[in-house]
Amino acid sequence: MTSTRRLIFGALAVALPLFAAAPAVADGEVNIYTYRQPYLIQPLLEAFTAKTGIKTNVVFASKGLGERIAAEGRNSPADVLMTVDIGRLDGARELGIAQPVASDVVNENIPPQFRDPDNNWIGLTGRARVIYASKDRVDQDSITYEELADPKWKGRICTRSGQHAYTIGLVASMIAHHGEEKTEEWLAKVRENLARKPAGNDRAQVKAIYAGECDIALGNTYYMGQMQTNDKDPEQKDWAESVRILFPNSEGRGSHVNLSGVVLAKHAPHPENALTLIEFLTTKEAQKVYAETNYEYPVTPGVDVSERVKSWGELKPDDLPLTEIAKYRKAASEIVDKVGFDDGPSS
Incomplete structure (x- = not known):
């Protein structure tokens, strides 16, 4: 015992x-x-x-x-x-x-x-908020959070609810770096690039990539380990095998951790x-x-x-203190609602 x-x-x-x-x-x-x-x-x-x-x-x-x-x-x-x-x-x-x-x-x-x-x-x-990218349909090896607003990703992004704590943390970090006005503009464009309404957990986003529903998704790093070692549900190993991790902003300020x-x-x-x-x-x-x-x-x-x-690659963490990011959690939540993020793309 x-x-x-x-x-x-x-x-x-x-x-x-x-x-x-x-x-x-x-x-x-x-x-x-x-x-x-x-x-x-x-x-x-x-x-x-x-x-x-x-x-x-x-x-x-x-x-x-x-x-x-x-x-x-x-x-x-x-x-x-x-x-x-x-x-x-x-x-x-x-x-x-x-x-x-x-x-x-x-x-x-x-x-x-x-x-x-x-x-x-x-x-x-620490757990980094990264991009899971399809090995078959995404050729690039680097990305930024800002780039998620690029029209080239229209209909290709999956993510969980904008009001989930993990998303709020990322949006708050964007406010800390760019201010509320620019973050609101950015998030509205990301919403228009979504493949569907935000739903499910981080692993569900990788499953969606595996199924061809989207090409990239936001997720926390540790989910890769959980999927790669999931003997109870070996299908998740296939999901993990279909993607690779891109660490956003590695050539700049670093990834949100x-x-x-x-x-x-x-x-x-x-x-x-x-x-x-x-x-x-x-x-x-x-x-x-x-x-x-x-x-x-x-x-x-x-x-x-x-x-x-x-084995997933080198993490360069954003060195902005989380206490600074935490100040913008309320504003982040309000922006998520204001742009109707959880309603998904308008067309």
Whole structure:
């Protein structure tokens, strides 16, 4: 029996009442709320328990965890929130559910651009927002985000909803670089180049390329790894084989890179254990496990990317701090609606 005790539930409405009703936990435990699928963090947590002896209790949900912690207030059992995307990380700060992480270990391991200025959230791994391009129908080896507005791509682009956090992050980065007016013009032109209404997740866009419905699609890098290694649904390996990754703006400012990260809960019942966990997650040992398991990029300097990730090409990340990009999330959402992005092309 593994030393890591997991309380994993498929629905938040069921999971958290059961978690709250559990007996008081011992000092040797830490309670984790996470948006990340349990299997993605299990190897990491098992390594943490093996090294520290601290047991981990995990509650997983796909949405609403930050709001739940806020509603629970001082009675929340959450010690840490593990999440993805700058929107959710900065959202935890905005909800008032985070407390600063005061740690020389974290400050030494994680560069400032991957941390909130007040350490209310800590970045752990990076995922680039890239272009999946058909090997058969796209000849070019480079691209820019700006180029997605070029009429040559009319009817050839697939993407997920404009209101999804991943898209909002990219649009916010465009605002940070070009301003709201130019970004609105750009996004309206991208909408006209869509092959269909935005729908599905990032893997669904690659499936659409494989099926010939479009030629390029926006997606996060780690989905390539998930598809290439999917033995349960081997058809996804065929999807992945039909495309290659283009890293946008590699010859300029670099590709937009978002984060997975962690937050120390404001009313953490086990703050010392929580801090121990956060510090562990920033070590080279943990960064290697986390990044390799999730096909992501380590943010701790000196940790190499996995061979699989390296095979996709060289990433030049946009060095604009995510805290700067996060300022424009609201404006990005408003622009998405204003141009009717999710309605798809007008003709």
